[in-house]
Amino acid sequence: MQLAEISSVSLAFLGSGGAGVISTGELLLEAACKNGWYGLLTRSVGPQIRGGEAAAMLRLATQPVDCHADRFDLLVAVDWLNAQRFALEMPLGPRTIALCDPESGAVPEFVRAAGVRVIELPLKAMTAANPEWRPNMIALGAALRVLGLPEDAARAAIENRFGDKGAAVIVASLAAVKGGADAVESGVLPARLPAPAASGTARWRISGNQAVGLGAVRGGVRFAAAYPITPATEILEWLALNLAKVGGALVQAEDELASINMIIGGSYAGAPSITATSGPGLSLMVEGIGLATAAEVPIVVVDVMRGGPSTGIPTKSEQSDLNIALYGMHGDAPHIVVAPQSVSDCVFTAQWATYLAEAMQIPVLLLSDQFMGQAHAAIDRPADVAFVGQRRIARDIAGTYRRYSLNGPNVTAMALPGTPGGQYTADGLSHSERGTPSSAASDHRAQLDKRANKVHEFDFGDHWATLHGSGEIAVLTWGSVTGAVLEGIALARTDGIDVRVIAPRLLLPAQPERMAAALGGVRELIVIEQSHGAQFYRYLRAHYHLPRNVRVVNSAGPLPLRPGDIYRELTAERAA
Amino acid sequence: MSAEPKPAYKASDFKSDIAPIWCPGCGDYHVLLSITRALAQLGKPPEQVAIVSGIGCSSRIPAYTNCYGFHGVHGRALPIATGLKVIRPDQTVIVTTGDGDGYSIGGNHFLHACRRNLDLTMIVMDNHIYGMTKGQPSPTTEPDLDTALTPGGTGLRPFNPLVIALASGANFVARAFAGNIGQTTSIIVDAVTHPGFSFVEILSPCVTFRPDQRSWKTQVHPAPVDATDDPARAARRIMTDDGFNLGVLYRGNRQPYTPKFGGSGCDLSELEREFEL
Amino acid sequence: MSDKADAPSVSTLSDLLAVAYQIEVDAIERYKMLAEQMETHNNVELAAVFRDLARAEGIHAAEIRRLAGDVDVAALGPEVGQWMTGDSPEAADLSSAHYMMSRAEALRMALAGEERALAFFEEVVKSVEDPEARELAKQLVEEEREHVELCHQLIRRHDKPLRRLGVEDPDAPEPQG
Structure with a gap:
């Protein structure tokens, strides 16, 4: 069968207490990264400190990814105990493959309902035959094989992680990985992530x-x-x-x-x-x-x-x-x-x-x-930038030191303890230029002005926001939701829908002029955020002039927004 | 008498030109005098001393001195002083606070500052009342004091800050009376000089809301025995004394806490290594 | 504080000069503080009284400096020690101040100081062995007697029915914290 090439593959390890699925996810991420791929690993756990059900969710890709995909391609269950808890966090579909042990109990309802193709991985039988093998290492090996990675890809990661546990543990782990790899077929995934292009940039x-x-x-x-x-x-x-x-x-x-x-x-x-x-x-x-x-x-x-x-x-x-x-x-x-x-x-x-x-x-x-x-x-590796904190410091102080001076720049030179002549009392009380407590209206207002003006005068530059794409439809979003939004509009673009994205990195002070420029020509605005009360939308309404046509897509946590959610919002708008 | 070196500083070198707003008769005037005299005796220049406070009458002290000062929010003087001292161990750092600021809203920091045992001096002006908010009971107020907030009294047992300081690990515990300026000065010098966390409780009368405290000057008396380095013995003495025993009551020898600073520092690019693939 | 004497130790003439000077310096400082307190609390009349008292003590301090000749009394002060319990004798008792206190009350405060100073020097006359020091102590006793008498005279002139501290204040304290 000819495998279709996709740019990312998503998988999850599931298991309950002691199964070690989180560390399995970390080992796989490390192995995949060493292989040249990019990736993202998040975890979801029950409320227990130890022994709780856990899921390691990975997305491996040929380019950097900042969000999870819409669907998991592969689910590796060390066991199914309490797995139902993850039903909402783990979108599955008929193209999803689940590797699991029939001896670990029934496949949960949410997995069966999604039409997932189940492939047996006899973990209990394998660990019975090889008592030193651990189920999660077998699961790791199986995942490597399904992803098309050699089982040796995890060797460095395993040696690194178990180095202090002795050679026997490493040998057993590598054997379990090999055993797991040999227990599954490599071609079961309907699509395979292409080999990474050789990258010149350093990666972290x-x-x-x-x-x-x-x-x-x-x-x-x-x-x-x-x-x-x-x-x-x-x-x-x-x-x-x-x-x-x-x-x-x-x-x-x-x-x-x-x-x-x-x-x-x-x-x-x-x-x-x-x-x-x-x-x-x-x-x-x-x-x-x-x-x-x-x-x-x-x-x-x-x-x-x-x-x-x-x-x-x-x-x-x-x-x-x-x-x-x-x-x-x-x-x-x-x-x-x-x-x-x-x-x-x-x-x-x-x-x-x-x-x-x-x-x-x-x-x-x-x-x-x-x-x-x-x-x-x-x-x-993130680019080096020149931003290094430089505080105005008062040195060689002659005459009366005014920590909060109103003559000159609003950011005033700060004397550090030990500097002769710079003694002042920093105060939370309203104060005079010298820092002396004052309840006088004039001092209060002058210092409020000083503190407000030093912010208003500051030039925050282009870093105030990231701006992407163009078009008469704009999405305003912020924080980690930005990753899903950017993938969502990329999907929409394949449908011929051009969307621009404005994601402020600087939320306060608001930048009305820059925002007005960024919104220039926008006919429709979609605000996307992860808050039940639409806090970001209300903030935008309070601080910015928004186009008349605004739609708010706000959902409470903890479920992450996925690219498909964004895509559907954009295409639903077109269809309406 | 042996010829000690002439002090380079006078108490007035440590006073600012700001007039205190305390009520005439307040014990805190005495404490301010004692602090400035103690600093003169300690002989460090004013810029090498930092005084940190929270909110309350006693917390006004920093601005009345000519030292570096921080007048923070209610109850948080000790954490500010901790950050300051960690970064600038060369500074002499003194916390000035009261029974409300230091024991009530700031109570948790009191416990942990004692436990942390950084080389700080905490001076508490205890008048068993909230003065600045007009006479509400503090953790050291007697149970039967009738106040507008607690008609008929709190019915609560006042706590014993000296025992709490001791139990929490303070390395120096003393009680002073504001009116005994000479002794208070001498105790403050002792407290600042002693390594680790030094706790000085100063009975400082509030003439406005506790005029009955004018009688303190006839009730106080020197502690009958010298300071001990045995916390159990000190605790027993403090728990059984009349609350008016003055002097250094405990002088411990725990090592002060010194945070580990990693020398002059490596190149920042070395921090990236753990992330490199 | 068993390692500290309860009061300055006086055994020589220069000790006594240093102590006498220190007493005056403490008194001046205290009257200045009281004057400042009264200014802060808008009792202008009392502020002037305390400034006058500080000036008077200043004259006494200058007199002792003159008597001391070459002896550096200021430098000697810390060596003779200080009062561990109670207070420097002539220093006004800050704790008996009130922002509405009357002139007569202020003068009583001063009188109490002069009486304590008198008692202190009388004790020195009895205890000190050095003849020169005893002679100076006697002289100081005489001066303090005059001050005590002067205070009495001033009090008689200004005395009005005693205002009881704190109880007649028509303004409640203002909450600030």
């Missing part, structure tokens, strides 16, 4: 959370304070290890109230500083962010959004912290809100965020989300 395998950490350090961050929270903890863990390598440090805080104030103290003392959290932690930090605004202390606060409100869904994604990021603070508190659009963009946006914070002596909120934060992706 990185998660969005790691990418945020790296970008921040590139931007100059040298201090972090940390309180663990899912799904942001990996940023803090990465920083703990890596800040120490570049002369920085991370301190674990007792709560988020402490972590936000610790970085304010660290930044006041001169170190570009960061913390990372998720929704509930951000709620606790908001007062501190207001303090940093008033006292003009630069900080970067990363919010890896998860389902909310309250504890919500800690392990799954949503774009529903936009409102608190934009409007959470009491008083008039100018600050910056930025959002990366992909794993790769996390590097740039975190670096830019650090630069902006230092340049304007202001808090910058970076809104990532669980989807891209915890996704592992193979990407082209």
Whole structure:
């Protein structure tokens, strides 16, 4: 049979406690990446700390991918325990192949209903015959064979991962992989991913959370304070290890109230500083962010959004912290809100965020989300950019030092502790030019003006948004949804529908002139976001002039938007 | 007497030109005097001292000094001081706070700052009342104090901050009385000099909402015994004293916390290696 | 604080000069603080009283400097120590201040200081062995007696029915925090 060539293939490993499907997914991603492909790996897990049902979802491709496909091509079930939980997250179809062990129980309803072709993989019999083989390694081997990869492709990944467990484990794992590969046919998939073209560019395998950490350090961050929270903890863990390598440090805080104030103290003392959290932690930090605004202390606060409100869904994604990021603070508190659009963009946006914070002596909120934060992706090495935090520092102070001077630039030189003559008290109270508490209307207004103007005057440049395509139909979207939107409009273009995409990376301050230019000639606008309350749409309505004809496509998390969802929205519009 | 080197600084070198807004009669005036005198004795220039506070009457102190200061939000002085000290260990960092700011809204930070044992000094002006918001009970208020917010009193047992400091790992625990300026000055010098987290509780009367505290000056007395380095013994003494024992009550020898900074730093490109395929 | 004496130790003439000077310096500082407090709290009349008192103590301090001749009393001050419990004798008790206090109350505050100073120097006369120091202490006792008497006279002139602190304030405290 002649196999059709497609540009990506999607597969999932499923299994319950102890099956090791997540690490199997990681090994396969690594093997596929070593083979020259790109890829994206996300996970979905039950609420258990250990022993919960889990799914590793992979998409392998010949070019970088920022979202999952519409359909899984291959499902490898180590067992089916509680697999029904993933019914909504795992779109399947008649072209999907499921590899599973008939001894592991009945195929779940959602798999059968989709008309999936089931191929037996006798895991129990194989492990009975080879007690040192582990089912997930057999599953890995089977997946490699179906994808057309040699089983040896995983050797380096296995050696790397199990190196500290001894040679016997590696030998057994490689044998299990080979056993799994030999247990299935290579041609069962209706389509095969072509061999990757030799690429001249360096490639990375990185998660969005790691990418945020790296970008921040590139931007100059040298201090972090940390309180663990899912799904942001990996940023803090990465920083703990890596800040120490570049002369920085991370301190674990007792709560988020402490972590936000610790970085304010660290930044006041001169170190570009960061913390990372998720929704509930951000709620606790908001007062501190207001303090940093008033006292003009630069900080970067990363919010890896998860389902909310309250504890919500800690392990799954949503774009529903936009409102608190934009409007959470009491008083008039100018600050910056930025959002990366992909794993790769996390590097740039975190670096830019650090630069902006230092340049304007202001808090910058970076809104990532669980989807891209915890996704592992193979990407082209992000380009080096020149954004490195440069704070105006007061040195050689003569005469009376005015920390919040109104004569001169609105971003005023900051004296660091130890500088003679620069002593001042940073204050959350309304204050005079010297920082002295003042409840006078004139001081209050003058400092509000100063803090607002330093943001308004700043030239954010072309990085405020990514702009794609052209046409009289435009999609406005943001954050990790951008990846699916871009694939969706590419599909629409094959139908002859031209759509432009405007994805602001800079959400606050709003850029009305730039947005007006980007929307020039647009007849219809579709706003696409992942929030039940259409927060992004309401934000756009509040800050921008939008075309008369606006449609909103908003869905709550945690299900990711897929390219086909976008395509259907665009074509439904045509048909209507 | 041995000839000590002449101090290079006077207390007035550590005072700013800003007039305090405290009520005349307030104990915090004494504490400000004691802090500036202690700093003069310590002999570091004002720019090498940072004073951090939260919100409340006592938290006004930073701006009244000529040091670097941070007047943050309610309850969060200790975390700000922690960040500051981690980045600038060369600075002398003092936290000035009160019983509401330090023990109630900032209570969790109090526990963990003691436990972390960074080389900081926490000075709490305890007047058993919220003064700035007009007389509500704090964690150290007596159970029967009738207030507008708690008519008839809270009925709650006040907590003992010195025992909590001790149990949480503070490396130096002292009680002072604002009116004893000489002793308070000397305790502050001692606290700042002692390595690790030093906790100084200063009984500082609120003449506006607790005029009964004017009698404190006749109730306080020196601690009958010297400081111990045995936390169990110190705890027993503090739990059984009358609350007016003044002096250094515990002087520990735990190693202060010092975060690990990785030397001068590697080239940033080295951080990318783990990601390379 | 067993390692610190409770009060400065006076055994020589220069010790005594240093202590006497320190007492005046503390008194000046305290009156200036009170004057500032009264200015902040809009009691202009009392601010002037405290400024006057600070000036008077300044004259005393200058007198002691003159008596001391070549002895650097300011530098000696820290060496003789300070008061561990209570306060420097002549320093006004800040805790007895009130923003609505009357002139007579301020003068009583001053009187209390002068009386404490008198008692302190009387004690020095009894305890010090150095004859020169004892002679100066006697002289200081005489001066303090005059100050005490002066305070009494001023109080008689300004005394009005005692206002009880805090209870007659028609304005409630303002919440700020």
